[in-house]
Amino acid sequence: MSIKVRIDGIDYDAEQGELLIDLCHRVGIDIPHFCYHPGLGPDGNCRMCQVEFVSERGSRLGISCNAVVADGMEVLTRSESAMRARASVEEFLLLNHPLDCPICDKAGECTLQNYYMEHDLEESRQNFTRVRKHKAVDIGPTMILDQERCVLCDRCVRFLRDIAGEEQLYIAGRGHNAYITTFPGKEVTSPYSLNTVDICPVGALTSKDFRFASPTWYLKNTPTVCTTCSRGCSMQLQVHRNFTDKPGIHRDRIMRFRPRHNPDVNAYWACDEGRLNYRWVNERRIDEPFIRRGEEKITASLEEAISEMRRLMGFTPVGKADLTSGAPVTLLLSANATLEEMYTASRLGEAMGARAWVARHCPNGADDDLLRRADHHANARGATLMGLTVLDLQGDAAQAAAAPVREALGTTGVLVCVGFHTEIPAALVALADSASHTIALSGCESALTEKADLVVPGLTWAEKDGLVVNFEGHLQRLKMGVQPRGTSEWMVLDRLLSSLSGDAKTDMIAYVRKSIEESVEAFSGLNLVNVGARGVRLSGQPVG
Numbered sequence: 363m364s365i366k367v368r369i370d371g372i373d374y375d376a377e378q379g380e381l382l383i384d385l386c387h388r389v390g391i392d393i394p395h396f397c398y399h400p401g402l403g404p405d406g407n408c409r410m411c412q413v414e415f416v417s418e419r420g421s422r423l424g425i426s427c428n429a430v431v432a433d434g435m436e437v438l439t440r441s442e443s444a445m446r447a448r449a450s451v452e453e454f455l456l457l458n459h460p461l462d463c464p465i466c467d468k469a470g471e472c473t474l475q476n477y478y479m480e481h482d483l484e485e486s487r488q489n490f491t492r493v494r495k496h497k498a499v500d501i502g503p504t505m506i507l508d509q510e511r512c513v514l515c516d517r518c519v520r521f522l523r524d525i526a527g528e529e530q531l532y533i534a535g536r537g538h539n540a541y542i543t544t545f546p547g548k549e550v551t552s553p554y555s556l557n558t559v560d561i562c563p564v565g566a567l568t569s570k571d572f573r574f575a576s577p578t579w580y581l582k583n584t585p586t587v588c589t590t591c592s593r594g595c596s597m598q599l600q601v602h603r604n605f606t607d608k609p610g611i612h613r614d615r616i617m618r619f620r621p622r623h624n625p626d627v628n629a630y631w632a633c634d635e636g637r638l639n640y641r642w643v644n645e646r647r648i649d650e651p652f653i654r655r656g657e658e659k660i661t662a663s664l665e666e667a668i669s670e671m672r673r674l675m676g677f678t679p680v681g682k683a684d685l686t687s688g689a690p691v692t693l694l695l696s697a698n699a700t701l702e703e704m705y706t707a708s709r710l711g712e713a714m715g716a717r718a719w720v721a722r723h724c725p726n727g728a729d730d731d732l733l734r735r736a737d738h739h740a741n742a743r744g745a746t747l748m749g750l751t752v753l754d755l756q757g758d759a760a761q762a763a764a765a766p767v768r769e770a771l772g773t774t775g776v777l778v779c780v781g782f783h784t785e786i787p788a789a790l791v792a793l794a795d796s797a798s799h800t801i802a803l804s805g806c807e808s809a810l811t812e813k814a815d816l817v818v819p820g821l822t823w824a825e826k827d828g829l830v831v832n833f834e835g836h837l838q839r840l841k842m843g844v845q846p847r848g849t850s851e852w853m854v855l856d857r858l859l860s861s862l863s864g865d866a867k868t869d870m871i872a873y874v875r876k877s878i879e880e881s882v883e884a885f886s887g888l889n890l891v892n893v894g895a896r897g898v899r900l901s902g903q904p905v906g
Contacts, residue, residue, distance in 0.1 A: 468565030470578035502550035584843030589740035594832035596624035599843035696781035697739035700828025744831035760789035819848030838897035
């Protein structure tokens with residue numbers, strides 16, 4: 363039921379039961395707050411979100427985070443009394459706050475800094491010694507706590523207790539001597555602990571992974587998707603441009619990986635494992651295609667690599683080929699590959715009379731009722747929707763699962779592996795051993811690339827543009843956040859197909875997506891070219 367609320371002289375439509383602070387933020391009115399968070403609900407302890415409520419009996423100050431809208435309610439958000447009250451709250455919070463902004467990881471995105479600039483901007487009137495609390499306290503495997511910076515908003519305590527279901531922090535002491543701490547002899551070990559760093563409005567909780575790594579204003583943000591498990595959390599990739607890791611070498615470097623709000627997938631949260639599963643993107647990278655001749659590795663251009671692919675498959679180096687005359691070819695893709703890569707591999711396989719398979723190859727992880735999924739593959743559901751068979755090349759049954767691929771390869775078959783960057787199982791290495799030749803489209807050095815006759819550097823999830831579908835049938839888009847070191851796998855496969863068939867090359871990924879819409883029933887009627895930031899739930903796909 364819609365009701366009318368007047369805010370700063372303007373009438374707005376609101377929903378019955380909506381919190382006033384949510385309404386203000388929804389219509390673009392900024393209400394300062396520390397303890398309130400939309401994922402945690404109201405708490406009412408910081409008093410920063412005060413506004414002036416106007417009625418026939420006069421005006422009064424009150425907090426907006428715990429006020430439910432009512433029909434005819436009138437509110438002033440920037441009246442003199444409201445602004446003065448906020449300035450007083452800000453001054454109290456700054457009384458004992460240390461002056462270490464230049465070395466604080468939160469500098470540049472600190473709520474306390476921002477609100478000081480907007481609601482205080484006064485010189486300190488303090489003429490007594492600040493209360494000193496502990497600094498740089500190691501409270502667990504992922505975090506450092508600086509008690510002096512804490513404003514006692516209680517967000518971290520409430521998140522661990524109410525969302526993560528593990529009460530591992532609490533407020534001890536009284537008054538100015540109150541502080542956040544762990545229970546005696548305990549650490550913060552929650553698999554969701556780093557969410558407390560995100561929601562901390564100051565720099566009291568910092569991540570060991572990001573601590574002193576980079577000023578926040580050097581980071582470029584790119585919306586993308588976590589590929590650690592089949593949940594596919596919506597994430598923000600934060601990259602330091604032109605990071606110098608070696609003298610004279612400047613590369614984009616991933617510095618932080620944080621959740622972005624998506625109510626359809628992960629709300630405001632992400633697990634620690636997913637957040638930290640970016641480091642390998644910076645390591646063991648393959649920058650150029652190479653051909654293996656015995657013990658020798660010969661670097662090559664992409665054109666030379668395509669020519670070598672033809673040769674390994676039994677075709678002449680150049681020109682249109684009779685696709686039935688080459689060696690048996692089997693295409694095997696990672697279940698982390700994108701829809702575009704799977705679709706192009708399927709086209710290549712159909713043209714060559716070969717079969718494309720998809721493999722789960724990452725070991726299963728933990729599973730819980732919040733976000734984490736045991737299946738550590740981002741697009742196994744997408745492969746099924748594409749009509750591809752998904753094999754499990756992990757665990758005790760891996761060798762049996764690989765049997766159809768071994769049979770298809772025979773003694774003369776060529777194995778084309780696509781998108782296996784990390785977590786290379788023994789079953790996959792054994793398949794590479796059994797093939798007469800192995801071609802790997804991979805971005806990182808691994809046991810697979812050591813076996814391959816030809817390696818073409820592919821793209822990691824951080825470098826590619828592509829679509830993935832999570833276990834619930836929710837489709838989202840990966841976006842390029844780091845300058846690529848290789849070539850998109852779908853483009854390499856398309857170049858090979860074009861070279862063999864004589865058909866025109868596909869120049870844009872949008873054309874691949876249009877083809878998927880037109881030829882794959884599960885995606886018909888969708889606009890895959892313009893997938894929004896929240897993605898889209900596929901029609902007819904069950905939730906859960």
